[in-house]
Amino acid sequence: MRASTALMTDRYELTMLDAALRDGTAGRNCVFELFARRLSGGRRFGVVAGTGRLLSLLRDFRFGDDELRFLRDERVVSPAAVRHLEDYRFSGTITGYREGELYFPGSPVLTVEGSFADAVILETLALSVMNHDSAVATAASRMSIAAGDRPLAEMGSRRAAEHSAVAAARAAFIAGFGATSNLEAGRLWGIPTMGTAAHAWTLLHDTEEGAFRSQIDALGTGTTLLVDTYDIARGVELAVRVAGTGLGGVRIDSGDLPIVAADVRSQLDALGATGTRITVTSDLDEYAIAALAASPVDAYGVGTSVVTGSGYPTAGMVYKLVARQGADGGWVAVSKKAEGKNSQGGRKSAFRRLVRGVAREELVEIADGFEISADPGDIADSRPLQVTLVDHGAIDAAHEGPQGVRTARAHHLRVREELPVRALALSKSDPAIPTVFSDAGRR
Amino acid sequence: MRASTALMTDRYELTMLDAALRDGTAGRNCVFELFARRLSGGRRFGVVAGTGRLLSLLRDFRFGDDELRFLRDERVVSPAAVRHLEDYRFSGTITGYREGELYFPGSPVLTVEGSFADAVILETLALSVMNHDSAVATAASRMSIAAGDRPLAEMGSRRAAEHSAVAAARAAFIAGFGATSNLEAGRLWGIPTMGTAAHAWTLLHDTEEGAFRSQIDALGTGTTLLVDTYDIARGVELAVRVAGTGLGGVRIDSGDLPIVAADVRSQLDALGATGTRITVTSDLDEYAIAALAASPVDAYGVGTSVVTGSGYPTAGMVYKLVARQGADGGWVAVSKKAEGKNSQGGRKSAFRRLVRGVAREELVEIADGFEISADPGDIADSRPLQVTLVDHGAIDAAHEGPQGVRTARAHHLRVREELPVRALALSKSDPAIPTVFSDAGRR
Structure with missing residues (x-):
């Protein structure tokens, strides 16, 4: 019961x-x-x-x-x-x-x-x-509109009480997000889950190279490597050296994102990793997402602001x-x-x-x-x-x-039109x- | 399990x-x-x-x-x-x-x-x-400091997800609140619960007098009557007429509180209800509580702002x-x-x-x-x-x-000193x- x-x-x-x-x-x-x-x-x-x-x-x-x-x-x-x-x-x-x-x-x-x-x-x-x-959901829908066709993932569980986090993942998905980091939301509501590694993964290992190599051994070259634990440019260079130009993606969780994203895109292209995707996850809200519309960003991860209703x-x-x-x-x-x-x-x-x-x-x-x-x-x-x-x-x-969640999401995306x-x-x-x-x- | x-x-x-x-x-x-x-x-x-x-x-x-x-x-x-x-x-x-x-x-x-x-x-x-x-708890402690010796009750459950509401009642109590409206918080954590009637109670009845009379029959003259469903001055007059000068309290949930509280106090005193207490509950936060320090208010009920961390x-x-x-x-x-x-x-x-x-x-x-x-x-x-x-x-x-809750509350009040x-x-x-x-x- x-x-x-x-x-x-x-x-x-x-x-x-x-x-x-x-x-x-x-x-x-x-x-x-x-x-x-x-x-x-x-x-x-x-x-x-x-x-x-x-x-x-x-x-x-x-x-x-x-x-x-x-x-x-x-x-x-x-x-x-x-x-x-x-x-x-x-x-x-x-x-x-x-x-x-x-x-x-x-x-x-x-x-x-x-x-x-x-x-x-x-x-x-x-x-x-x-x-x-x-x-x-109201905040999430605005973010979803700002993101346009770029994928948007909810990853704010840590900034919401434990049950609210699951409900927030569900509400964000209904309002247009494509995935969540929260596993219970995946189990209970059938929402796609995502996530690869935190900074702790790099720090656990004796070298950044060791961390990247191990992650690729476990998850394949299609994985997303977190490149900003030490120095971003060195992280990107190392990521491509270890994974090859078929690397799935890199994630950036700090810095001035429009500048950093452009630099990383240039570096990846110069290294031949033209298909490697860039995911950004640092303190995003609907305004930050909108400001990145012209930047070479491929996907967004949003935490605090979506689960707290972006100020409301x-x-x-x-x-x-x-x-x-x-x-x-x-x-x-x-x-x-x-x-x-x-x-x-x-x-x-x-x-x-x-x-x-x-x-x-x-x-x-x-x-x-x-x-x-x-x-x-x-x-x-x-x-x-x-x-x-x-x-x-x-x-x-x-x-x-x-x-019910799938129906609600489809309904929302339809009536928003x-x-x-x-x-x-x-x-x-x-x-x-x-x-x-x-x-x-x-x- | x-x-x-x-x-x-x-x-x-x-x-x-x-x-x-x-x-x-x-x-x-x-x-x-x-x-x-x-x-x-x-x-x-x-x-x-x-x-x-x-x-x-x-x-x-x-x-x-x-x-x-x-x-x-x-x-x-x-x-x-x-x-x-x-x-x-x-x-x-x-x-x-x-x-x-x-x-x-x-x-x-x-x-x-x-x-x-x-x-x-x-x-x-x-x-x-x-x-x-x-x-x-951080927001609640500031409110508790602002309220001084006046009792402070948490009543924000409706503005927080259902499990968070219970956790918020607990956190507010630890930080100095004296009671909560949330019954589950009473059952799970031993926190005192409070509450008497909403506007729906008055609207349910054919007359305000009928609503007040029934509440007093059920809860005694020591109860708190909500006096602002129609006209506050008429509500206060009616409340004392029905309950007598031994009425426990009146609650005000709207209006410009410093002015309204002073008017209601004068009216109660003039009616001889000098011991009737005034509780205010309209959109309070730590700043509003502090602004009421010099007003004849006897108790505060705080909703949205405490359960949402007062902006944070x-x-x-x-x-x-x-x-x-x-x-x-x-x-x-x-x-x-x-x-x-x-x-x-x-x-x-x-x-x-x-x-x-x-x-x-x-x-x-x-x-x-x-x-x-x-x-x-x-x-x-x-x-x-x-x-x-x-x-x-x-x-x-x-x-x-x-x-654990009792110990935490005592510890907080001690170290705050x-x-x-x-x-x-x-x-x-x-x-x-x-x-x-x-x-x-x-x-």
Whole structure:
């Protein structure tokens, strides 16, 4: 049995559940919405990631003996609430954007429908997963755009907590990276893994030549040799001398990369190693990658900046009650009114409006009542954005596992093509397309 | 059985292991060091965190059937290397700073000694844990200093990936926070948990009064009511009307906090609720907390900024080979010489030199040979910083679990008192004390 995820939850969710069981509101049907009020860092689009992970974690959102004992012993909630949680299993419905889809301010990324008791306690887990994974995917997509056709590998595991590292490798792959250094991401999610040697390999040996020779004996001349442990020019000369002109590649992890890359390319060509590829891996982010576009670099490895969202490690999404049943059973749209944090109440349907294949606006329709037909067939030039992820408690397994990752990556690369050209610039600006809220009926 | 951590590893570590098994260097004894070249963000000190977690994760660093099958099927390493990994268990020695200790540039936070094969493959896991947890603890300690005697709670789980959230709650507690909203952190690490209600609680009910009344019925008048869902002044008036002047507290999650806190305090006092406490929770960081020092605030809740390291989500520590045995069995200090990334080779002993109880410098002695006596008894006014965490494969359990967390927190609060006054300022500057490298003999 896998570990329970049920206590990856803020205490107040269970406190509210407890009080709602007492006062009879626990059974009120509710609509919670997960969305971002704005895009972090003047980004022009966000990338939805984490959906497939969240669905698998939802399967393990059960209160086992250890979790129940903690809640009882610490008196987090009443005995009646503990009994309620013994049998808890989410039985509501979740619709949401496909993983890999783009999002904009106010996009209803996830809509969770169910009783208050069912839905309120998913807040923290849903936000933890979606905020982290979407932040990484959003940064990764910008890097992938900057890299163009050159291969891009994620190698930032050491700069992220151990489980986050695996999730980050997954999010980066969905957003266009081609490989990861993280082996667990390879095992769990089917992502290609890469890597040959660190500086420790050279330092372990009595000479750099000995290190290179041994690596080539083990991995063949197609391997990539790390040439900057001592002196780069001497390292390159030695690498070609040891491996021959068929050497697969050299990696550079330090120095002023545009200058160093040009020097190394000249040296390799002069030595006859014209097919030897140059990989650079030193503190890259989307701006550094863009600055190397004209340099003779063949591949990039990105660490810290991708796994930390390149300055914005969380997507800032929130999980808000937007509609509920009242005492009379009728539906009421609700939203907080406090200063500066207004949000749109009501259940929403979302469409991307396209003109000649180019995205023009994010259309978010607010339903008057609970039942709205969101039949996409009658919407010209609009693409419906929401799919059913959980149907009355039944999780759609198509979004999970390695298959879900492949589908999400393909979807991301496809919908990215719909963006207007201005969306591809790296500078800070407004969202690439506006979000337009409307009552049902406009189109 | 707990999940294996063995593939939370960059592929190149296993590739190097594989090649080292072939060329005979796998058995060379090595010293790897985990340290930070600089303090992120102009911080004046860093806080070591993650040590206790790392030791527990090291217990699970075993290659099971699933991990071995992946390595074999994907041909990550040769069959001989897969056979070697079947029996892998770290049998070396790890010394390091106590969890909760302060660190400075070049402090040998962890020293890992063992064969190359034993030690090289711990790089990613060790860095993932220490970089994340230390980044959070360093930010948290600054917030704890800024908060002074006022209680401080961590509530950022939703802005960190689901496992990182638990680790962040732990790191913040070690660095001086008093509680967390994260229930799993309470269960796993014994950290006090807190929380009462979100805006969804008020919105669920037909009226704000109904929500407040129900919460008080469930949790008593000592509870904290969230008063900013609609209008704060009306919320405060209502809260006291419903709960009476014995109301425990009100929470404010929006607005211009210095102004709002003063207004709410005046209103509470005028209503006779002079003992009702004010908790603020809106986008706080160490600077906002410091700016509220003169405001009538009784407690702080901090979310995003603490779990993301307040702008610096990773501590930037590295794991470097610093000494190894040569072909003749003698020890050789090694270090990379490439531009801009020099580090000090050699095995190190570290001491904090104090004058009248105030820290003056971080003394890092570099041993000439491998065997150096680091008997602290003969060092006047110096405090030895390293302890044995793993002794020839035997993990010291005293650092693990809730007991380890309590010990680390007490240690942190004690050693923070040794800092010079200038170390407590929040502005960017140099490290509070210099790191002095010396050959053994000076003192």
